[in-house]
Amino acid sequence: GAGVSQSPRYKVAKRGQDVALRCDPISGHVSLFWYQQALGQGPEFLTYFQNEAQLDKSGLPSDRFFAERPEGSVSTLKIQRTQQEDSAVYLCASSPGAGAFYEQYFGPGTRLTVT
Amino acid sequence: AQKITQTQPGMFVQEKEAVTLDCTYDTSDPSYGLFWYKQPSSGEMIFLIYQGSYDQQNATEGRYSLNFQKARKSANLVISASQLGDSAMYFCAMRVGGTSYGKLTFGQGTILTVHP
Numbered sequence: 001g002a003g004v005s006q007s008p009r010y011k012v013a014k015r016g017q018d019v020a021l022r023c024d025p026i027s028g029h030v031s032l033f034w035y036q037q038a039l040g041q042g043p044e045f046l047t048y049f050q051n052e053a054q055l056d057k058s059g060l061p062s063d064r065f066f067a068e069r070p071e072g073s074v075s076t077l078k079i080q081r082t083q084q085e086d087s088a089v090y091l092c093a094s095s096p097g098a099g100a101f102y103e104q105y106f107g108p109g110t111r112l113t114v115t
Numbered sequence: 116a117q118k119i120t121q122t123q124p125g126m127f128v129q130e131k132e133a134v135t136l137d138c139t140y141d142t143s144d145p146s147y148g149l150f151w152y153k154q155p156s157s158g159e160m161i162f163l164i165y166q167g168s169y170d171q172q173n174a175t176e177g178r179y180s181l182n183f184q185k186a187r188k189s190a191n192l193v194i195s196a197s198q199l200g201d202s203a204m205y206f207c208a209m210r211v212g213g214t215s216y217g218k219l220t221f222g223q224g225t226i227l228t229v230h231p
Contacts, residue, residue, distance in 0.1 A: 031216070031217070033218060033219075035219075040224075041223060041224070042119075042206050042208075042221030042222050042223050042224050043160070043206075043219070043221050044221070045218040045219065045220070048216045048218055050216070055216055056215075056216055056218065059218075089158060091160065093160075093219075095217065098216075099212070099217065100146075100148070100210050100211060100212035100215065100216065100217030101148055101167070101210070101212070101217065102217065103162060103165070104162075104217075104219060105162075106152075106159060106160035106162075107159075108157075108158055108159045109158050109159070109160075111158070
């Protein structure tokens with residue numbers, strides 16, 4: 001079956017531009033996570049959705065970052081007025097249940113480069 | 116707060132030999148899960164193995180085994196019979212329950228290079 005997909009795979013943005021990153025989770029998965037991975041580092045949690053509800057956004061680094069999942073399936077991570085420090089790989093993961101011990105399935109990531 | 120520490124930035128191993136990648140963790144939650152992921156240069160995060168905090172036996176998955184020492188808070192990954200395709204970045208991660216909703220906390224990673 002289809003896994004988690006993300007688009008675009010690569011995005012180059014000029015500093016100050018807005019970007020939107022899309023995540024298509026595995027069909028029927030309740031939980032959706034966004035992570036940010038800086039070059040040479042481990043991924044860091046950004047935000048969590050359970051269906052359409054954003055239950056945890058404690059990892060979003062600033063109010064320039066906004067995420068939504070309006071119908072409980074596809075999610076979009078939006079970054080406004082991009083800065084160079086936003087350059088990273090953005091990973092999306094989905095999970096079939098809402099509990100902590102369901103496996104998370106990762107997408108291939110979107111590599112964002114801010115110039 | 117949860118923390119994962121991987122102290123080996125890079126490791127080298129000869130093909131067909133075994134290698135151990137170190138991971139220590141810190142949490143006050145008695146219920147947690149420990150994971151190892153492989154990230155090749157292509158970027159996808161590949162799940163390798165899982166160990167629950169209440170599991171009595173060490174987890175094994177094919178050539179991967181997890182050396183879980185709860186008292187020491189360590190969860191080292193052992194790869195037996197290394198293959199060239201094992202060259203990648205390896206991440207240890209932890210998940211706890213409660214209001215963390217199962218978000219993963221990752222270590223800094225270890226780059227493994229397998230030599231022919």
